[in-house]
Amino acid sequence: MSKEISDNTGQSRYEIRVDGRLAGFAQYRQRNGAVVFTHTEVDDEYEGQGVGSALVRGALDDVRSRGAQVVPLCPFVKSYIERHPEYQDLVAAR
Numbered sequence: 001m002s003k004e005i006s007d008n009t010g011q012s013r014y015e016i017r018v019d020g021r022l023a024g025f026a027q028y029r030q031r032n033g034a035v036v037f038t039h040t041e042v043d044d045e046y047e048g049q050g051v052g053s054a055l056v057r058g059a060l061d062d063v064r065s066r067g068a069q070v071v072p073l074c075p076f077v078k079s080y081i082e083r084h085p086e087y088q089d090l091v092a093a094r
Contacts, residue, residue: 003051005058014059016042016051023051026059026077034069034092035059037077056080060087 004017013025024042028035037059042052056077063070069092072078081087 001049003054005055005062007059007062014055014062016055016058018046018051024055026055026074028059031071034071035063036071037074040074040076052076053080057084060090064090 002019003023004020006015006017007013008015008025011025012029013027015025016023022043023046024040026037027039027041028037030036040052040056042055046052057080059077060070060081064087068090070077070081070090071092072081081091
């Protein structure tokens with residue numbers, strides 16, 4: 001199973017494709033230099049296969065590479081960051 005993550009800036013979301021097929025997305029909006037994650041969705045067919053985690057990891061790695069911070073309003077993204085302390089430095093101070 002090949003996974004590809006990309007930033008679809010036109011729709012303000014990170015997308016994950018599995019074997020070329022759209023499997024999920026993490027919706028965001030830009031605010032004050034931070035990426036505000038608002039909603040993550042994975043197609044039922046891919047649930048429980050690590051697709052959501054791969055999507056969030058790829059999105060957070062991209063945000064880090066751009067020197068931005070995140071605001072994890074989405075419960076899935078927030079939970080992922082809580083379980084992976086290596087990403088906690090990306091969370092914008094409130």
